Amino acid sequence: MTELQLELLIGTQVHDVNDQPVGRLEEIKAEAAEDDFVIVEYHLGALGLLERLSATAIGHFMLRPFGFRERSSGHIVPWNKLDVTDPTHLKLKCTIAELDARPR
Template sequence: MTTREVHLELLLGKSVLDLTGKAIGRIEEVRAEQQGREWIVTEYLIGYAATLERLSAWTIGLKILHLLGAYKIHGSYRVPWDKLDLTDPDKPRLLCSLNDLKLLEP
């Protein structure tokens, strides 16, 4: 198995393309688990709700959005590590359809 390093700080904010080349949102957060002495990426959070997750502001952020009239946040996804092609880190691409992804919910 080949391992590859990608600097996470360079991925944050990058627009992710779906299978058709359409942008679905930006990488806002990365989740990882510790395995021994290493940290292994488990999933990428993409979209507006991921921004709230990144800022640890779910509760406050959702209340503010509700006050402004937004009751549901659309287009935020949890992308498993193996469903994101990082061959070109400047243009990450999904390796699956949007229907295969879980929505990011509080």
């Protein structure tokens, strides 16, 4: 089992398989599993930042008139689609198109 200091990952730029920037890691979702926690997904960009600040609902309401759209304001990355072996250079294991093609 691998242990990570998650607080060190927050704010780190994530790149796709072509080394293009995708967004900053802003939120990490985990679930309890026996006596531990396992990462379920990572949230990138403005959507993740709003979640981390516990302002998702009010943020969507306030930003919608300015063109904020949940789908275009961040990415949800499944736990197995983000390579965290180098915490200073987080990299998707797929293209951004493949990631965004997933149903939410």
